Amino acid sequence: MFSLFQLKKIFQLNDSFFYWLKITFLSLIIFGLILSLIVSPKDYLQGDTVRIMYVHVPASWLALMVFAAMGISSIITLVFKIRVFTIYAKSLAPIGFTFSLISIFTGSLWGQPTWGTFWTWDARLTSMLVLVFFYIFYILSWKFIKNFFVAEKYSSILAIIGLANLPIIKFSVEWWNTLHQPASIKLTEPPAIHPSMLMPLLIMFLGFSVFALFIFFIRYKTEVLELQQNKLNKALKK
Amino acid sequence: MTPTRKKRVTYFLVSVVVALILGKFIFNSLQKNTVYFFSPTDLSLNSETPKGLIRVGGLVKKSSVLKNKSEATYAFIVTDLKNDIYVEYKGILPNLFQEEKGVVVEGTLRDKKFLLGKTILAKHDENYMPPEVAEALKKTGNWNKKYDQ
Numbered sequence: 001m002f003s004l005f006q007l008k009k010i011f012q013l014n015d016s017f018f019y020w021l022k023i024t025f026l027s028l029i030i031f032g033l034i035l036s037l038i039v040s041p042k043d044y045l046q047g048d049t050v051r052i053m054y055v056h057v058p059a060s061w062l063a064l065m066v067f068a069a070m071g072i073s074s075i076i077t078l079v080f081k082i083r084v085f086t087i088y089a090k091s092l093a094p095i096g097f098t099f100s101l102i103s104i105f106t107g108s109l110w111g112q113p114t115w116g117t118f119w120t121w122d123a124r125l126t127s128m129l130v131l132v133f134f135y136i137f138y139i140l141s142w143k144f145i146k147n148f149f150v151a152e153k154y155s156s157i158l159a160i161i162g163l164a165n166l167p168i169i170k171f172s173v174e175w176w177n178t179l180h181q182p183a184s185i186k187l188t189e190p191p192a193i194h195p196s197m198l199m200p201l202l203i204m205f206l207g208f209s210v211f212a213l214f215i216f217f218i219r220y221k222t223e224v225l226e227l228q229q230n231k232l233n234k235a236l237k238k
Numbered sequence: 239m240t241p242t243r244k245k246r247v248t249y250f251l252v253s254v255v256v257a258l259i260l261g262k263f264i265f266n267s268l269q270k271n272t273v274y275f276f277s278p279t280d281l282s283l284n285s286e287t288p289k290g291l292i293r294v295g296g297l298v299k300k301s302s303v304l305k306n307k308s309e310a311t312y313a314f315i316v317t318d319l320k321n322d323i324y325v326e327y328k329g330i331l332p333n334l335f336q337e338e339k340g341v342v343v344e345g346t347l348r349d350k351k352f353l354l355g356k357t358i359l360a361k362h363d364e365n366y367m368p369p370e371v372a373e374a375l376k377k378t379g380n381w382n383k384k385y386d387q
Contacts, residue, residue, distance in 0.1 A: 041368030041369070041370070042368065042369060043366055043367065043368070043369075044367055044368065044369040044371070044372035044373075045334060045336075045339075045362070046334070046362070050366060053366070075250070078246070078250070079243070079246045079247055079250050080243065080246075081243075113332075113333055114332070114333070114334055114360065114362050115332060115334075115359045115360055115361070115362065116330075116331075116332030116333075116335075116357075116358060116359050116360055117357070117359055120274075120359065122274040123274065164257065164261060176269075176273060176274065177273060177274050177275060177295065178274050179274055179275075179342055179359060179361060181361070181362050181363050181364045182363075182364050183364060184364040184365070184366060192364045192365045192366070193364075193365070193366040193367075194366060194367040194368060194371055196368060197366050197367070197368075
């Protein structure tokens, strides 16, 4: 486990590992899409609109989970100066950013036929938009700050501040009255969602997670290669 | 732990505590502003009629909806089962607008009991099920009242 903490160890994850990760992702997504778009029933109120949920909910979960991972990595970066965690956070950012965009986009597609509006400023939607901006600022801080160590510091601080937003997103629907409905799946209660709809949702979530992992490994490899390239360039200049 | 590392851990823990205290203050002051809609009871407790656009949320009272299809005007009652408020609205209703279901009306108050609706949003709850299951539950009398938000 700890060997993964060393930067270069990623190169031992060979091509067949990536191949099988890809196969797992594709089969989960195809299976999940068949279940959610064809096999699963309509909702008694929403009709076919409910099928948007099978993309919206996994994307939202992952957007939150990826940011949580980035925030925790950033704490370890700042406090213990273990450099791999910087690279973890940096490689995760675009993945979470994409998921948060998917979440907002599919949410508004669902909102129009269900609520009667694409967008409204309730606590859940607003805090989710704040998360998107945290992702954007995090990515931009790496783009604009040229010095690696300065960028590492400021991006980590940003991610740690953004961590405070996560419980706000999660509990906004309980603390305040919002247009967005409360969570259907809670750890403490039986789900308020029928098993025939829960199953495709969970499979889609698994598929999305494997996809996130797959992209993460590729991005991580790229980041490490880039670092080594920079080191080489500097050495050549001298 | 090295001394510098110890120092950083202390810095970090102190800033977390400070942030938590600050957060609590911000949270408390936000509590009033983050209300997306008022319930009819909230309004009846208010001594004066709020001016400008406000949102009122609750259930559409059973068999209270009056339609004038040719002019697309609607009148109905929003209730939180304690207090009622009368709503008049001209425009298109969202698909999920139904009696005994959640609704949020944005509009201006004429007086404490009468709201002139400008926008209507249907509120959806967290319950998802196929139509057959909903039917079966209603038939067997296992229909949970909370499904009718």
